[in-house]
Amino acid sequence: MKHVxxxxxxxxxxxxxxxxxxxxxxxxxxxxxxxxxxxxxNAGIFDVSHMGEFLVEGPHALELIxxxxxxxxxxxxxxxVQYSCLPNETGGIVDDLLVYRKNAETFFLVVNASNxxxxxxxxxxxxxxxxxxxxxxxxxxxxxxxxxxxxxQILQPLTDIDxxxxxxxxxxxxxxxxxPDVLVSNTGYTGAGGFEIYMPNAQALHIWNAILEAGKxxxxxxxxxxxxxxxxxxxxxxxxxxxxxxxxxxxxxxxGWITKFTKDFNGRAFAEKLxxxxxxxxxxxxxLTERGIPRQGYEIADASGNIIGRVxxxxxxxxLGKAIGLGYVKTEFAAPDTAIFIRIREKDIAAKVVKTPFx
Amino acid sequence: xxxxxxxxxxxxxxxxxxxxxxxxxGITEFAQGELGDIVFVEIETAGETLEANAVFxxxxxxxxxxxxxxxxxxxxxxxxxxxxxxPELVNQDPYNEGWMIRIRMxxxxxxxxLLDADAYGALIGA
Numbered sequence: 001m002k003h004v005x006x007x008x009x010x011x012x013x014x015x016x017x018x019x020x021x022x023x024x025x026x027x028x029x030x031x032x033x034x035x036x037x038x039x040x041x042n043a044g045i046f047d048v049s050h051m052g053e054f055l056v057e058g059p060h061a062l063e064l065i066x067x068x069x070x071x072x073x074x075x076x077x078x079x080x081v082q083y084s085c086l087p088n089e090t091g092g093i094v095d096d097l098l099v100y101r102k103n104a105e106t107f108f109l110v111v112n113a114s115n116x117x118x119x120x121x122x123x124x125x126x127x128x129x130x131x132x133x134x135x136x137x138x139x140x141x142x143x144x145x146x147x148x149x150x151x152x153q154i155l156q157p158l159t160d161i162d163x164x165x166x167x168x169x170x171x172x173x174x175x176x177x178x179x180p181d182v183l184v185s186n187t188g189y190t191g192a193g194g195f196e197i198y199m200p201n202a203q204a205l206h207i208w209n210a211i212l213e214a215g216k217x218x219x220x221x222x223x224x225x226x227x228x229x230x231x232x233x234x235x236x237x238x239x240x241x242x243x244x245x246x247x248x249x250x251x252x253x254x255x256g257w258i259t260k261f262t263k264d265f266n267g268r269a270f271a272e273k274l275x276x277x278x279x280x281x282x283x284x285x286x287x288l289t290e291r292g293i294p295r296q297g298y299e300i301a302d303a304s305g306n307i308i309g310r311v312x313x314x315x316x317x318x319x320l321g322k323a324i325g326l327g328y329v330k331t332e333f334a335a336p337d338t339a340i341f342i343r344i345r346e347k348d349i350a351a352k353v354v355k356t357p358f359x
Numbered sequence: 360x361x362x363x364x365x366x367x368x369x370x371x372x373x374x375x376x377x378x379x380x381x382x383x384x385g386i387t388e389f390a391q392g393e394l395g396d397i398v399f400v401e402i403e404t405a406g407e408t409l410e411a412n413a414v415f416x417x418x419x420x421x422x423x424x425x426x427x428x429x430x431x432x433x434x435x436x437x438x439x440x441x442x443x444x445x446p447e448l449v450n451q452d453p454y455n456e457g458w459m460i461r462i463r464m465x466x467x468x469x470x471x472x473l474l475d476a477d478a479y480g481a482l483i484g485a
Contacts, residue, residue, distance in 0.1 A: 016395075031450075032421045033396045049378065086445040226395065226422050293399055316398035316422055323399075 004049040005142050005204040009208075013222060017062075020225055021113035023050040028224040036230050036318040038221035039192045043148035045211060046223045047317045050137040052116035054109040054123070054310065061107050063100060064132040070250055070271065072260040076101040081169040083187055084258055085250055086122060087246060087267025092246040093253070095119050096238060100171055108183070110143075110155050126266065145192030146211060147231075154215045157196060159184065163195065177210035179203045191235030191357065219328065230315050236285050236326060236356035242296055242312045243283055243326055252279045252328065272309035282334040285356035287324050288342065292349040294325035299343040300333075300351075308333050311342060317358060318347065323359050325351075360485040361388045363454055367470050368479035369430040372410075374454065377470050384430060385458040386449065389415065389483045394420040397449045402427070402444045402460060408434040411469060415460060418449070431469035433462035 002023045004010075011017065015026035026047060026169060028035060030343035065073045067086055069085035073299040078320055086094035094127055095115040100108035111119045137177055152163040161184050171254040176197065193332045196261030199207055212220065221255050229239070238244050250259045251274040258272050261359060288294065294314025299307050325342070336355050341348035366374045369472040372390035391397065402416030409415055409429045416427040416438075439458050441448055449457035464470065474482065 026397060027422070031396055230421060291399060291401070293424065295424060315421070318396075318421070 002050075004047060005201045006047055006049070008207065009205065010047065015127075015222070015224060020227075021050055023113060024197055025050060026222075027121050028226045029222040032226040035227035035350070036039045038219070039148045039190050039223060039227065039231055041149070042219060042221070042222040043146060043150040043154055043194070043215065044223035044227065045215065046145040046147065046225070046228055046306075047140040047142075047208070048145050048196075049204065050113035050141050051140050052113055052119065052136075053113040053143075054107060054111065054120065055135040055137055055140055056107045056123075057133040057135075058105055058131070060130045060132040061105050064123070064130045065107055065109075066263055066265060067126050068131065069097070069099065069267055070255070070260065071258040072100070072105070072122065072262050073101070074101050074263065078103050079170050080171060081171055081187055082258075083169075085244070085255060086119060086242040087250065087265065087271065088122070088246060090246075091249050091267065091270035093240075093244045093248060093250060094122050094246070095184070096240055096244060096342055100185065101223055109118040114241060122163050130231055131249070140201055142201050143196060143198050144211065145188050145190075145196045145228075146215075147188045147190040147223075148192045148311070150218050151194035152196070153170065154220055155184075155219050157212065158210055158214055160161065163266040164200050166195075171354065177207050179207060182207070189237060190231035191359070192231065229313075232316055233313050233315055233324065233326065234319055234357065236358060238283075239313060248328075249274055249279070250279050251275050252283060254283045266312055279331060281328045283326060284334050284353045285324065285326055285358055286340060286342075286348070286349045286351045286353050287322055290350045291323075292342065292344045293323050294327075294342045294344070294351070299342055300327050300329055301331065301341040301348050303339060303341065305341075305348060308340070314342075319359050322340055326356075329353070360480075360483070361454065362476045362480050362485060364476045366454065367430070367473035368474065368482075369428065369473055370380075370482060371428045371430075373428060373430045375430045375470055375473060376458075377464075377467070380467055381436065381461060381463050382431070382433070382470065383458045384415075384460050384462060385453055386427070388453050389485070391450045391453045391457070393419060394423055394425060397446045398447045400446045400449065400459065402435075402438045404435050405438050407437060408432070408465065427459065427472070429462075430473055431462075432465035434465070435460050435462050437461040
């Protein structure tokens with residue numbers, strides 16, 4: 001099992017650790033609900049150093065990114081970030097990712113920890129004929145997410161980057177806690193606002209401690225991956241391995257908005273066919289109207305007990321106090337307010353399709 | 360880690376408080392900590408008589424779901440009514456307010472075969 005730089009720090013701070021994507025990671029500290037609500041109402045910090053980072057450089061960098069991703073990276077200006085995905089050759093998704101444009105010939109890609117090796121091999125395969133310069137920075141970089149409405153106030157004293165004016169999905173590089181050239185982006189996976197901070201491993205402990213010190217006066221909460229998951233689910237953000245995987249198509253997954261037919265890309269034909277002919281299944285949000293908690297893999301049934309889909313994620317929403325989930329259903333059951341049933345321990349529990357995000 | 364001396368324990372992290380031929384059953388402080396924030400306790404076996412190690416219900420935390428096992432055989436007389444609206448009582452007070460079921464033991468002698476506090480402490484490394 002791999003370890004993030006701060007592994008021992010997390011244990012000393014009282015984190016409960018679990019294996020995730022091959023890394024020993026904090027799943028919670030004081031308790032998931034407390035961490036979750038702190039991020040919604042105040043601020044919390046997550047160590048997400050398990051995430052992967054690739055640098056793509058040179059005169060063919062954009063050409064490579066355009067070939068392998070579904071969104072249109074030519075629309076990016078310096079300092080902008082784009083959510084995108086890597087379609088595969090069979091209509092599925094290799095991974096979802098963020099594309100940062102540093103300049104016209106330098107792009108920084110952030111990928112899921114569980115997919116680092118797969119993504120690297122996939123992109124490298126297309127790079128053989130394109131010839132961009134690729135560097136896998138994953139092992140040497142740490143990443144912290146400081147999320148919540150008070151994130152900017154907590155972090156601003158540490159950096160010369162103007163955080164208040166930084167727009168959503170943009171980034172800057174500057175001095176942070178005395179460390180030069182730290183990349184800070186207005187991004188995150190919580191829907192609560194906040195920033196992600198990328199740094200070399202050697203600076204990680206220093207920066208972590210500086211943020212915790214700056215956060216003391218605000219009650220900055222230590223948060224684990226458990227709260228990160230419930231926060232993203234309330235906003236209906238896709239999680240690789242749940243809503244999307246090698247077999248799900250971006251169109252079915254509701255990712256048509258990052259699938260741009262203004263350019264050619266690997267997997268375009270599949271996506272275009274589904275877009276034109278219509279999909280059989282759609283990813284929807286639902287809430288339970290009877291007691292129960294939906295979980296990944298549970299079947300979704302209609303009123304007659306016919307299986308019409310499956311749950312991809314589910315939880316008791318800490319913010320809403322009710323059971324919510326995402327899942328694929330046959331298209332005729334995808335309209336909001338449609339009655340569906342979640343099969344939990346051989347019982348069909350009533351639910352209804354709702355609009356997302358849930359919050 | 361609280362492990363009251365007057366209770367008996369199962370290897371599945373349930374506790375048993377003997378009260379004559381009846382007994383109260385819940386989960387241990389260690390178990391609630393491992394599960395995290397508990398959001399739903401589902402017990403639909405009231406009135407049934409179950410064997411030792413049979414599943415009497417399910418506890419759902421935000422991230423995980425876990426079965427609940429009978430430490431001894433018995434008839435389920437009552438389910439803690441407070442858990443329907445306040446499942447978090449299991450986190451806050453696992454040995455008292457967070458009790459789960461009250462049973463009539465089929466064979467009260469079975470409770471002697473369960474772990475005492477010291478043996479349970481050794482099991483969880485406390």
